[in-house]
Amino acid sequence: MHGRAAIDVKGLKKDYGEVKALAGLDLVVESDQVFGLLGPNGAGKTTLISILTGLQKATAGECKVLGNPISERLASVKSRVGVCPQSGAIYQQLTGVENVVLFGRLYGLSKEESKNNANGLLARVGLESDAGRKAGTYSEGMKRRLSLVMALVHSPELTFLDEPTVGMDPQSRRAVWDIVRDQKGLGRTVVLTTHYMEEAEQLCDTVGIIDHGELIALGSPSGLISKYGKDDLEEVFIHLTGRGIREEI
């Protein structure tokens, strides 16, 4: 698997009326790595992930996920991809383990497989003692961790994590980092968006910085720090995207 593109994007455009969310973006994400997608608010990160997961259609351009054109939206490809959205997106009335088992079943696992994977992953993120409680009673941090487990229950080859640690305390954040590292250790690809530059430095093999719908930098965190002669990735990010405060589109 190593060396093959998990994601291959060419000339990707997405317009919302007059607003160009993506302006001809080119990007290749190799397999077996953690890829960090960075950018200020409204840069086009969420739009890109929405297109890559089939939630939105591109205005123009080509887009392949795990070697398959995303336009085909094949169930066989969907079952190899995991998505942890920005919002919790969990069933509040179900228990933690029921949420995870459901998603395992939807991704084609048997009931037993789903339960086994759910129990293992819930324990990994520190939710084993709360697995039987309704998810609606969880704290926000617990919901985020549950949501992550729901995205990983079927052992996907490629996982999209949209700001997976936002609003988490340091302990929860570390638990998520451990899970992401586990995925890489298992030879899987993770694409995550984050506003935490320390997180990107800690977790990512490669980061891509996008702004105004274009890729403006690509490389390893250390490579980019070295290239731009800065002390850390945050300095690089500010250098490339400016100090102006951005708003979401």
Place this chain on the structure above:
Amino acid sequence: MRLNRLLPMLGVEIKKIVREPSALFIVLLFPVVLTLAFGSSFGGAGTSSVSYSVGVVDLDHSTWSAGLQAELTGTQILHLSAYQDLSAATPDLQQGRLSALLIIPSGFGASCQSYRDNPSNASSWVLANVSVYVDQGSIFASQAIGPVVSQTMTAYVAPDASAISMPVSLSQPQLVSGAKTTAFDVVAPGMFAFASIFLIMIVSGAFTASRDSGLLRRLSVTPITAGEFMSANVAAYMVLAAAQMALVFIVALAMGWTPSGGAQGVFLGVVLLLIFSACNVGFGLITATLAKSQSAATGLAFLFVLPQMFLGTFVGSMLGGTAAELGKFVPSYYVTDALTSVFVRGASVTSGAVVTDLLVVAVSSLVVLVAGVFLFQRYGSR
């Protein structure tokens, strides 16, 4: 359509509904409370009739007028109390202490006697007009008392029941079975339709909540297809509707509901109400498509709930004129009509009117459900 995805989704949707207290209240507890309230008010557990308080002003003071009052009391539906004149009784009627006021005119006895003396010679009859003032604040009293008086008077004045005319005007006494049919029996068919209508609120609320929380978007990136997801949801609400129906039927029977039509009638009722529930799921989906948020969905749901409730259920059956005509444009009207025909009027389930009602409900439900699924998938799911 893959069952290994559809069935877990169905199970989850049922769990979701069962664990949502507000949904359980609206769909299960509310209809049960409604049935208990109507049953105890108009049917009465353990009794076969309901009693109304009726004032009587007897201006005739004859054995005939006394006899009529005895007959009315004998129905065990009307509890009579005497008043001197109209002005004495009016305050009690206006304040709801009386359900109706009966004025027996002077000459009533002479009129009855003239009929008895020569029943076939109308020219020899002495005419009299009995007036019934009904409490307009009680839709049930206004529906029930007039026919009971008519029926009793017919039986009293013309016991042979062969007369086609009498000196006292009487109309359609056969519409009321008196001691056998309670007001609860009459309103029960509309009440069953009424209960099902509230599925609209539950469905629209659940779908908008799933959309607002991002669950629908999340599910759309899994292998489950839109068809599988919608099928699981519709099936889950059908299960809920079946539970609601069973519960309401059982409570209604416990409260003295005595349906005609036997097992066939009950089977028709089950089929009809399940089909109608699918229609309400469709209206719920249309509401969810139109609503921007869950709270907006609750309000918008009344766009579909109120017309069906006021024009098509037991509420609508009390209306007349334009409202009655408008009722023909809502599916609940045909549900109530078919159930009334079978459960109250004693019509056969294969009679033309019932079959027509069933067809109208089936076709309109299919159209509404398909439209709801299409519109929600196309415009409402994101």
